[in-house]
């Protein structure tokens with residue numbers, strides 16, 4: 001029988017703990033999210049982040065900028081937030097419009113306010129095994145889910161399908177730092193089926209609906225689904241063919257209700273951590 005790795009209870013528990021901790025302070029931690037343009041999925045994510053942050057007692061602000069905003073204007077906003085003592089965490093929702101250099105934007109955020117853990121200083125610290133100010137929220141949430149469900153990492157073969165800077169690469173470092181043997185697959189990988197089939201822990205983060213079929217899964221494997229894809233009839237499905245794979249996997253995350261809620265819980269956890277660093 002497959003074990004479902006659900007995150008509702010755990011994420012609510014983490015947020016409740018954070019909220020409790022915040023109530024001990026005179027001023028709330030501040031989280032500012034910048035969103036550029038009209039990407040509907042980004043708007044949904046940003047609204048959810050703001051709502052959950054406010055409910056937990058954070059001071060949460062969303063700056064909505066038009067698609068036409070210039071690189072300089074966006075960098076000026078970040079400068080202001082970098083220098084605002086009420087702002088502990090800055091998050092620029094990705095993707096950004098094509099005329100914006102996202103790498104320069106990320107580098108403009110002070111590493112101590114980079115709540116996403118995307119700044120090269122934070123990524124670099126993660127890669128060499130030092131503690132970053134913050135770790136990318138989705139991979140960090142995946143590690144929490146594995147740990148809470150007592151799924152061993154050390155010595156296991158973890159296969160990650162997807163090499164994004166947001167999920168695949170930081171997750172590879174987090175798993176490697178915990179002594180997993182890590183393989184990262186991508187669109188140019190040969191024999192991806194064979195590699196996935198070797199995984200004790202298989203993470204799907206490619207953004208393609210039902211990309212992982214049952215024949216790519218080792219019996220008893222732990223399958224983590226990062227995908228959020230909307231089908232033509234409006235249904236949310238992951239990157240894993242859930243109905244088939246759950247007959248073969250040992251553990252599996254559902255979509256929705258698996259990785260997603262943990263991402264927001266980790267965002268709030270990162271914000272609180274940065275707040276504490278700023279108030280030391």
Ligand code: GUN
Nearest residue numbers: 091092093094095116166
């Ligand atoms: N777009 C998709 N996921 C993320 C995330 O974790 N952080 C930011 N800033 N943008 C995203």
